Amino acid sequence: MANYPFEFELRLIYEIVQNQLNVTYQVHNPAANQLWFSVGGHPAFHVPFDKEGTYNDYTLNFNKEEELWRWPLS
Numbered sequence: 001m002a003n004y005p006f007e008f009e010l011r012l013i014y015e016i017v018q019n020q021l022n023v024t025y026q027v028h029n030p031a032a033n034q035l036w037f038s039v040g041g042h043p044a045f046h047v048p049f050d051k052e053g054t055y056n057d058y059t060l061n062f063n064k065e066e067e068l069w070r071w072p073l074s
Helices: none
Strands: 009-017 020-028
Antiparallel strands (some): 009 020
């Protein structure tokens, strides 16, 4: 509470479905007052997964292009 004066619950849900990784962030505010927050995801993957492959055997592909939205905090 000394560094962030709000009570909150943060849940990160990771699901592997076939060959894709789904990540969901859930933020819950248990209080009546307004909760200011920002979630920044910085995923990392330890590859190769086995001794057979190399780093260059892996790619990270997205199913579509999306516009980047940023909301600076002040």
